[in-house]
Amino acid sequence: MSAPMTLPPDETAAATGPILSVQNISVSYDGGRSGFWAHASPVKALDGISFDIFPGETLGLVGESGSGKSTTGRAILRRIGVTSGRILFKGRDITTVTGEELRQLRRHMQIVFQDPYASLNPRMSVLDTVAEPLIVHGLVASAEEAREEISELLRIVGLPRDAQDRFPHAFSGGQRQRIGIARALALKPDFIVADEPVSALDVSVRAQVVNLLQDLQRDLGLTLLFIAHDLSVVRHISHRVAILYSGRLVEIAEREALYDTPIHPYTEALLSAVPVPDPKIQKGRKRLVYRGEIVDAGHWPSGCHLHGRCPHATEKCSIEPPPLVEKRPGHWAACWHR
């Protein structure tokens, strides 16, 4: 999986190969300055990440705050630049495309944001909001022209017919997220990045949106990168799951393999920390305690980023970062000792 796959950009290869291939990408942000006259020093947010997403699958991307999961999504959508590495979409290198080419690319890749309150313009009606991508890409001249199409989109995401002419404030959080999903679907993209799409929603509403995304993925054959910190939701919705820790991918596998037989010590610790809503089970569960806390980007240690907290760490772990290798068929992990 991490082996760079060079695919010719023709139709047949795109049908069998990954729709998206992320190859060893790193991203740095401008960091703080150490003094008034000092130069801002770059802070690494992603450190050599590689994975593939195949057509029609949902890949769950999990990590704690600062692990780089949102950065990964933004880099793939070309909202931020990468410092090194390549991103292939349908076999084509999109790492540096610009201008009209980038605009065309964006028709095929869309995003659903976390906060349905902040990501909708309160002064735009639902019709205008969902039609905007169509207008921007010159597919329709005005929102009115797209009324039919948008009525169908709203039906698909489960909003009432009369929603078109109303404004965001008239909708609950779950309904707003449906509007955001309809907007993402408007250009009929093949690939959607959903960045924490249900984290801001209440429990009972969360299930509505999770079910909707699952249905859309299945019925429209979408490919989904589902970014979240909630391992229970990710288990429910994903076919494969990738775990990030401090800017590196530490494990990626089929859902069942990752949750039932995790390989990386960090994945084990993370899974053991997730509470199960069942008192009999939860009160008897044992949590793996890792000392210390996640180190901020900019202060990452040498070697394996987990070595200071990991009970299995040896001297090698503090010197040499472990590569992501296939430990079992289809199950990749980055650890010297597993």
Next chain:
Amino acid sequence: MSPAADRPLLEIERLEVEFDTRRGVVRGLRGVDLSIGRGETLAIVGESGSGKSVTAQAVMGLIDVPGRIVGGDVRWKGHSLLSRSRARQARDIRGKEIALVFQDPMTSLNPLIRVGQQISEVLRRHLGMTRADADLRVLDLLEAVGIPAPPRRAKQYPHELSGGMRQRVMIAMAIACEPELLIADEPTTALDVTIQAQVLELIAGLQETLGLSVLLITHDLGVVAGLCDRVAVMYAGQIVETGSAEDVFERPAHPYTQGLIRSTPRLDDHMERLVSIDGAPPSLLAPPPGCAFYERCPIAEARCATLPPLIPIPNRTAGSVACWRATTNAWDSASVPPGELRAV
């Protein structure tokens, strides 16, 4: 044993809270009854706007304009915390015997004051300690909440601490006066899952060593399962079900509780489809006269237009429910996937 010893520490009775807004009066709490015994851990579970945080604020005397308590009572060891004639005593009890931990430690700590000094201020004000005594006690407290190198940490400002460490400081401040009841309002919602687990373990540990009663307010059923003996479920400003944690999770009686549990994905489960509770909670500007869950309930019938009382559930030692069709399995017929979607 004196009779005072068997009565609950905290009793909330028919509590009603309203908020004035531009669009009218929001009925935030609509008659809430609750009690917490000594050493007991009670969770209030509910979604945004259900009234769970307002309940905690009412106990702590934090309901301020535009909100007001319009009915009912809050009693601490049998004495009202709301009566005007005992306002002074109530102020002393709050903060000392009842302590509160908020959701967001960054906004509840003063960013300009070193954390050690913030804790010592509590000790000096409530317990009348001298500065030197208080400063020593601060180090003990920081150690008790698992903060490494207390002398160094005490001299730091809140921004120098991580989210988990700040929440530990908040807890240290809350237990500084050795309270009998700790109210924790979404104490781990802003934290990552591994840090959340540490903070919950800390609360459970303190509960045991200090014999604290804990009122935990949360929307996260997983958090409840590990920590609490008893659960109260709130919906639209009312309590719809109470019971032991085991009963509520294994034999939920109210359709809302049943739906809530089955709409929550579990790490150890392989459900193909989550139960989806359609719609959203009713507006509390004009709450429905009958059952507030009527509109969303799959088994609602005509009598549900009349408000069901919160009554004991038959054949259970503790536990009550407000539903005319309690213990009926509400979601089995409704969990069939719609499969109505077609390609665009």
